Amino acid sequence: MSDLLASDLITPDAGEPPLLGLASVSILKVAPLARFSFRARTASLKKAGTAFGVPLPVKPLTSETTAKRAALWMGPDEWTLLAPEEDLQAVITGIGSKLGNEPHALVDVSDRSEAVIVTGEKAAWLLNTGIFVDLSQETFPVGTVTRTLFHKAPVMIWRIGPDAFVVEAWGSFMDYVAGLLVQCAQELEAA
Numbered sequence: 001m002s003d004l005l006a007s008d009l010i011t012p013d014a015g016e017p018p019l020l021g022l023a024s025v026s027i028l029k030v031a032p033l034a035r036f037s038f039r040a041r042t043a044s045l046k047k048a049g050t051a052f053g054v055p056l057p058v059k060p061l062t063s064e065t066t067a068k069r070a071a072l073w074m075g076p077d078e079w080t081l082l083a084p085e086e087d088l089q090a091v092i093t094g095i096g097s098k099l100g101n102e103p104h105a106l107v108d109v110s111d112r113s114e115a116v117i118v119t120g121e122k123a124a125w126l127l128n129t130g131i132f133v134d135l136s137q138e139t140f141p142v143g144t145v146t147r148t149l150f151h152k153a154p155v156m157i158w159r160i161g162p163d164a165f166v167v168e169a170w171g172s173f174m175d176y177v178a179g180l181l182v183q184c185a186q187e188l189e190a191a
Helices: 042-052 085-099 123-127 171-190
Strands: 026-029 033-040 063-065 070-075 078-084 104-108 113-119 145-150 153-161 164-170
Touching (some): 026 171, 070 145, 123 171, 153 171, 164 171
């Protein structure tokens, strides 16, 4: 996984067995992360990015990363911020002290969502069994992020490598999402 974007941040959970490991595609649970929903006005973005250690992207569907942090554009005034689990309090303190009384919202959503890494030459094909978004590298290059539906479950898709995606869903939906991914991949392998 050395070619992955933010490879030091997005890693498989060593305590969990792979959900699926086939020659053409694998599905692995992501190790726990500190996740934040951040909302602010444009005037506060530079300060927030400086405090977080990653510039907040302003171009739709994009992300900015360092080895240990990622900022994902979710909407005109909304970002998902990812950091190592042990950095949770440092992120809250850093952004809070940098922005002070400027209007913003920083909410810890670490326990709300779970994520899997889908990798392999058939990763985009597998995701397209339930997502109606063109995931070709020309249209959805590395670093692109979007919210969409996987079958009927709301998910966030982030391309972290040429053949690698992070699929994030609320914890209550992840068994459904992961189960359908595994089922569709097994059907692919059997065909």
